Amino acid sequence: MTTAQPLIQARGLVKRFGDFTAVDGIDVEVRSGEAFGFLGPNGAGKSSTMRMVGCISPPTAGELRILGMDPVRDGPAIRARLGVCPQLDNLDPELTVRENLTTYARYFGIPRRVARARAAELLDFVQLTERADSRVDPLSGGMKRRLTIARALVNEPEIVLLDEPTTGLDPQARHLVWERLFRLKQQGVTLVLTTHYMDEAEQLCDRLVVMDGGRIVAEGSPRALIQRHSTREVVELRFAAESQEPFAGKLDGLGERVEVLPDRILLYVHDGDAAVAEVGALGLTPANVLVRRSSLEDVFLHLTGRTLVD
Amino acid sequence: MVDGGRGGGGLVSVTQQARERARPALPRVPAAAVFAYHLVGYRRTWRAGVFSSFLLPTLTVLGFGLGVGAYIDQGVGGVRYFDWIVGGLLASTALQVAIAESTWPVFSNFRWIKTYFAQSAAPLRVPDVLGGHLAFVLFRVLTSSVAFLLVVVLFGAVRSPWALTLPLVVVLLGLAVAAPTFAYAAVVDSDSWLAMLFRFAVIPMTLFAGVFFPVESLPVALRWLAYVTPLWHAVDLCRAATLGIAAQWSVAGHLLYLGAWALGGWLLARRAFRRRLVL
Structure with a gap:
């Protein structure tokens, strides 16, 4: 053994x-x-x-x-x-x-x-x-x-x-x-x-x-x-609007990746707080802001997609 | 008891030495461990089972033998109807038990409680899983038939010491019908197919394979259908043994015919089990 x-x-x-x-x-x-x-x-x-x-x-x-x-x-x-x-x-x-x-x-x-x-x-x-x-x-x-x-x-x-x-x-x-x-x-x-x-x-x-x-x-x-497949932190932004899509365009270039979901926008970044400050500097006012560490779930969804598998 | 809580839970000794010490030499007869499992489940219900295995034959014998027999003055071929019918009833009892034990229980072990899959994850092979369960079915056939025999002996309907060979005959019949039924229950995808088996095979077989009246009373075409069923062969053997008369057909022929059903059934069941268990 x-x-x-x-x-x-x-x-x-x-x-x-x-x-x-x-x-x-x-x-x-x-x-x-x-x-x-x-x-x-x-x-x-x-x-x-x-x-x-x-x-x-x-x-x-x-x-x-x-x-x-x-x-x-x-x-x-x-x-x-x-x-x-x-x-x-x-x-x-x-x-x-x-x-x-x-x-x-x-x-x-x-x-x-x-x-x-x-x-x-x-x-x-x-x-x-x-x-x-x-x-x-x-x-x-x-x-x-x-x-x-x-x-x-x-x-x-x-x-x-x-x-x-x-x-x-x-x-x-x-x-x-x-x-x-x-x-x-x-x-x-x-x-x-x-x-x-x-x-x-x-x-x-x-x-x-x-x-x-x-x-x-x-x-x-x-x-x-x-480390390999995601960033250190993720910022979740939720805008009080029908669609999040219009806001996403303005966030281009912020962090490594921007992902738009029906109800929120995810920013994959190294420093979450710095990113939130930049969002503010752009004049955007999301209704909800959450800064969190990247999780395995982010990796999983990135690698296998968000489409439902049955 | 409440889920959770951190107390209790002694360490399980899975150190390397413990493992070496515990490394079992695998069961010598793995199918015996499977048989033992089925017996443990049976231990829960056997009392009710014993009651019905004495009560049912008593009622049947009384109803058909004495009730119907009272209207049959000349008997069958000079034999009192009551004495004539017990051999057939014994074989049909064995058939009922064998099929009842190999339909829903087998289906459930694949579909509902999935026992076979649990067993396959252990160091058992497909023939162990199949053979252990079949052995249990034969055990049920044997004990029910012996109970039936005891009842009819008390009624004085057994006329020959050849009756001592009956346990072997009913076990052979049990295997001849249980093994193919195992195969059937393993492949059907809904349990309504099991009810069909009773409706279209067990009941007609019981009615026309010489249990209640001689096959010779049937038109020739139907007579041949009766001869094809495994039940008729066992009925002829059982009747010959309880009455101490010669069988209508060669005894060796009967045994070989039942043996062929048993062997064919085993091969089919093994294939069906392998298809379901080894994906």
């Missing part, structure tokens, strides 16, 4: 379904102990990539090695060392919380006694001990998600795959999930996750790739991506 060999290594990885190319030749390396994110709009190929890494979907072309093994030939041996938290919970609603963990543990050949002990430990970890003997059906969405995460940990995996781990959760539940995932990372577990949420990616990921149309369009740490 001290070798620098990446846990997951993909070269020219392709997944096609008939004529449709879901993943179009991506190169990815995930190193031991890091949290790695796949970002991208719907249909970008994130989930297809995750399924290939989860060894349940054979690649159409390219090379994929996981834990040094070939996912097509050594599927079960690799899956024995992975934890998978799917996009949609697939717990058994009729079983109890505890039974969901102990029955799953048996698929890994974990002896019954060990499975019971580990289930208790994991329920404590995801704060579900009090619900151990209740059925899964009436649990809240956040509880189910935590149980799914606990189930993914039942074999003490080296890599945990999380497909949109907090989609649909309320803010409290999201923060609890983040905190638990952060703890796992501290313990040296490698996390691979997909997400729509930029704050989630900024919170959790050491490195990430942005995917669009099956390709990787950017790669790096959240901070490096912001």
Whole structure:
């Protein structure tokens, strides 16, 4: 484990379904102990990539090695060392919380006694001990998600795959999930996750790739991506008028980039306050001014566009 | 319990040593772990199940055997109608259980609760997921059939020690109809197709495959349809065993025919499962 060999290594990885190319030749390396994110709009190929890494979907072309093994030939041996938290919970609603963990543990050949002990430990970890003997059906969405995460940990995996781990959760539940995932990372577990949420990616990921149309369009740490693809600060101006368009023309040349949205204008600049002063000097009086730091969301929208993808 | 809160949550020991220690040798028979999972779910409902598996055959036997039988003075081929019908009813009970357990439960494991997908993410292969569930269906067929047999033994309708071979026959019939039904439930895209299966396959089969009256009473064309169904072959075997008489057809032929359904069904189901689970 001290070798620098990446846990997951993909070269020219392709997944096609008939004529449709879901993943179009991506190169990815995930190193031991890091949290790695796949970002991208719907249909970008994130989930297809995750399924290939989860060894349940054979690649159409390219090379994929996981834990040094070939996912097509050594599927079960690799899956024995992975934890998978799917996009949609697939717990058994009729079983109890505890039974969901102990029955799953048996698929890994974990002896019954060990499975019971580990289930208790994991329920404590995801704060579900009090619900151990209740059925899964009436649990809240956040509880189910935590149980799914606990189930993914039942074999003490080296890599945990999380497909949109907090989609649909309320803010409290999201923060609890983040905190638990952060703890796992501290313990040296490698996390691979997909997400729509930029704050989630900024919170959790050491490195990430942005995917669009099956390709990787950017790669790096959240901070490096912001530096490379956006400015330090963003000024949001809102003018009290039907259309923001007429004002935009006057702002040309201010900052690195001006983006006009239906309800506001974004100025991508190095120094927000200086830019606001320049706007004032131009004699413009926006109804609303907000200066903020550039976020991963700015990068994401810049790279993948604002058009709705369905 | 309230979501959130920072207390609790002991550390999970995922240190390298713990991992090495915990690295399990994978289950020796992975399908057995899948079978065990289905049993855990069944443990919740088996009491109600036991009640109905005794009650239903009792009512059926009373209704058809004694009720209808009272109007059939000459019996069938010299055998009291009540005694004649139990073999057929046993086979049709096995068929009902086998199909009921492999329609909605299989469909649900793909569509609703998605159990098969959860299992596929673990170190199981498609035949483990399929085989473990099929084994559970056969377990249900076997226990229901044994319950039925106990009831009819109490009524004195079992005349031969050959009845001891019946568990094997019903399990073979169960596999012969459950395996293709697994394939069917895996490929249909709406559960109304499952109701169609009952309407257009199970009910006609039960009515015309020699359970309630000899197939010879049917016109020749329909008779051949009855011979094609796996049920008729099991009915003939079950009847021969409960009455201690010779089967109408070769016993080896019956077994091979049912075996062919089982094997064909298994291959179809494995292909259908693979298509759904390995994308």
